[in-house]
Amino acid sequence: MTALALTGLHAGYDRDLPIVKGVSFTVQRGEAVCILGPNGAGKSTMIKAIAGLVPCFGGEVRLDGTDITGLASHVLVGKGMGFVPQMENIFTRLTILENLQIAAQLLPKQDRAGRIDAMFDMFPDLGSRPRELAGALSGGQRQMLAAARALLTEPRVLMLDEPSAGLSPKLVGQVFDTLRRISETGVTLVLVEQNVRAALGLTERALVLVDGQLAHDGPADALHDGRLLGELFLGHRTAEAGS
Amino acid sequence: MNPQAIIDGLISGSTIGLGAIGLTLTYSILRFANFTHGDFLAWGAYLTLTVAGVLGGLAAGLGAPVYPFSFGWGLPLAVLGGVALTVALALGLDRILFGRLRARGADTIIIVMASFGASMALRSLLEFIFTAKPAYFTKALQIANPLGLGMRATPDQLLVIGLTLLLVLVLHLVVTRSATGRAMRAVSENPALAGVYGIDVGKVVRVTWIIGAGMACIAGVMAGLLVQIRPYMGFDLLLPLFAAAILGGIGSIPGAMLGGLIIGLAEAFAVQIVGAEWRAAVSFVILVLVLMLRPQGIFGQRGA
Numbered sequence: 001m002t003a004l005a006l007t008g009l010h011a012g013y014d015r016d017l018p019i020v021k022g023v024s025f026t027v028q029r030g031e032a033v034c035i036l037g038p039n040g041a042g043k044s045t046m047i048k049a050i051a052g053l054v055p056c057f058g059g060e061v062r063l064d065g066t067d068i069t070g071l072a073s074h075v076l077v078g079k080g081m082g083f084v085p086q087m088e089n090i091f092t093r094l095t096i097l098e099n100l101q102i103a104a105q106l107l108p109k110q111d112r113a114g115r116i117d118a119m120f121d122m123f124p125d126l127g128s129r130p131r132e133l134a135g136a137l138s139g140g141q142r143q144m145l146a147a148a149r150a151l152l153t154e155p156r157v158l159m160l161d162e163p164s165a166g167l168s169p170k171l172v173g174q175v176f177d178t179l180r181r182i183s184e185t186g187v188t189l190v191l192v193e194q195n196v197r198a199a200l201g202l203t204e205r206a207l208v209l210v211d212g213q214l215a216h217d218g219p220a221d222a223l224h225d226g227r228l229l230g231e232l233f234l235g236h237r238t239a240e241a242g243s
Numbered sequence: 244m245n246p247q248a249i250i251d252g253l254i255s256g257s258t259i260g261l262g263a264i265g266l267t268l269t270y271s272i273l274r275f276a277n278f279t280h281g282d283f284l285a286w287g288a289y290l291t292l293t294v295a296g297v298l299g300g301l302a303a304g305l306g307a308p309v310y311p312f313s314f315g316w317g318l319p320l321a322v323l324g325g326v327a328l329t330v331a332l333a334l335g336l337d338r339i340l341f342g343r344l345r346a347r348g349a350d351t352i353i354i355v356m357a358s359f360g361a362s363m364a365l366r367s368l369l370e371f372i373f374t375a376k377p378a379y380f381t382k383a384l385q386i387a388n389p390l391g392l393g394m395r396a397t398p399d400q401l402l403v404i405g406l407t408l409l410l411v412l413v414l415h416l417v418v419t420r421s422a423t424g425r426a427m428r429a430v431s432e433n434p435a436l437a438g439v440y441g442i443d444v445g446k447v448v449r450v451t452w453i454i455g456a457g458m459a460c461i462a463g464v465m466a467g468l469l470v471q472i473r474p475y476m477g478f479d480l481l482l483p484l485f486a487a488a489i490l491g492g493i494g495s496i497p498g499a500m501l502g503g504l505i506i507g508l509a510e511a512f513a514v515q516i517v518g519a520e521w522r523a524a525v526s527f528v529i530l531v532l533v534l535m536l537r538p539q540g541i542f543g544q545r546g547a
Contacts, residue, residue, distance in 0.1 A: 051439065052438070053435060053438070053439070072438060073435075073438035073439050074437075074438045074439075074440075074441050074442055074443050074444070077439070077440070077441035078441060083439050085435075085436065085439060088433055088436060089436065089439075090436075091428070091429050091432050091433065091436065091440075092432070093428065093432050094425065094428060094429065094432070098425050098428075099440075101422070101425060102422075102425050102426065102429055102440050102441075102442065103440050103441060105422050105426075105441065105442075106441045149440065153441065
């Protein structure tokens with residue numbers, strides 16, 4: 001069953017200069033998909049448009065069959081969409097517990113404490129110091145908190161924008177191990193990533209975005225040797241979407 | 244030096260602090276210096292006076308002073324109406340002016356200039372409706388009671404200090420312990436991320452106006468009760484309000500209150516040391532010193 005479907009999406013910050021130009025793809029429920037592409041290809045803009053943070057100028061986004069095009073980000077959270085931005089993805093002046101309590105407000109009152117405890121069980125580094133300011137966490141721990149916050153509301157689709165950005169190789173490994181565990185729970189994952197090797201190791205399917213258009217949509221394995229990816233990034237190959 | 248300056252400073256500082264709370268919340272959550280905030284104080288006082296007049300007309304007994312204060316039960320009841328009307332004024336102004344500018348993505352300076360223009364319009368409208376002649380909640384005379392150490396205060400003045408401390412405590416608890424307070428702090432730090440967390444930012448903005456305008460109305464009533472009501476009373480308080488908000492640290496409710504008390508005390512001591520004509524300069528000097536030496540204020544965070 002289709003969890004997320006984009007049809008001819010146009011999005012950006014200026015209607016006359018769209019960054020995302022007519023992108024279409026679907027993601028099946030429980031699938032893990034990575035979106036790759038050179039800098040400036042429009043990957044982050046596209047994922048932000050899906051998450052309600054960037055205006056959509058045309059096309060359609062559907063979540064489990066429901067049209068969610070242009071809905072505000074806070075509305076989308078309630079509909080089962082989780083999003084972890086690339087940077088500044090936690091409230092540093094609030095405690096770890098308060099970060100989770102805010103997200104838990106969307107849940108029925110009787111479920112809140114249980115879900116927060118479940119997140120602390122999943123991320124013991126956070127559970128050991130709930131009243132510490134989130135600003136005191138390391139880069140990897142911040143990504144863990146951001147993921148815990150997004151997972152707390154049990155989203156059907158979880159989108160992450162470059163979760164490895166600015167992290168050491170060791171922390172990148174930790175973050176991707178966590179994402180693997182999340183994926184194994186059946187959550188649909190959509191991942192924008194610059195760390196190609198790590199992303200292809202996690203997901204079954206890869207999309208390549210070049211200049212705001214989908215240049216490739218196929219199994220992640222096909223991109224492992226790097227030759228095809230290099231050609232796509234350099235623009236020598238295009239319009240392979242759906243191959 | 245006369246120790247009475249301490250009581251005088253605490254009394255005027257209470258009004259300044261309560262007014263500065265709304266200003267600091269607006270500044271931290273809506274991210275602009277709201278020049279209309281002073282006028283919310285004046286409008287709050289006049290609207291409360293109007294409601295008190297209506298209540299007095301309906302039941303004459305409500306105006307009879309309740310010992311030991313100079314006012315009757317009509318005033319506390321009128322404050323409820325005044326707060327509701329001032330909140331409606333603030334929400335209406337946000338809907339027709341500030342909200343539209345935010346939706347268009349207007350620069351902060353445009354919104355600040357808009358608030359400056361709206362401030363002048365609100366002030367002129369007050370003068371047009373109520374005239375520039377001072378008005379009073381009560382004309383009953385009160386005797387200041389000795390408090391020891393050469394200080395004296397009237398029951399009304401002590402009530403103002405006590406009520407202010409109570410309101411600040413309640414607001415501080417709301418902001419630090421409640422879900423609404425957490426949402427306000429989150430929006431203050433990063434509005435876009437707040438949406439991703441599932442917070443309805445528009446609702447938080449409305450709550451901010453409600454708290455800010457409500458506190459402004461009560462501060463205006465306090466100032467009107469202890470001195471007099473004038474269309475320019477809020478405008479005259481604007482500089483001390485900004486100085487208190489910045490001194491306490493933008494976004495901090497205890498900071499705004501402490502800043503207000505420091506400004507009030509500094510003004511009261513300045514009156515004794517250098518003369519009453521320098522009173523207004525004190526806020527300006529403190530504002531400049533804070534911006535130069537500790538721009539984040541007492542409780543503010545660097546870079547916040």
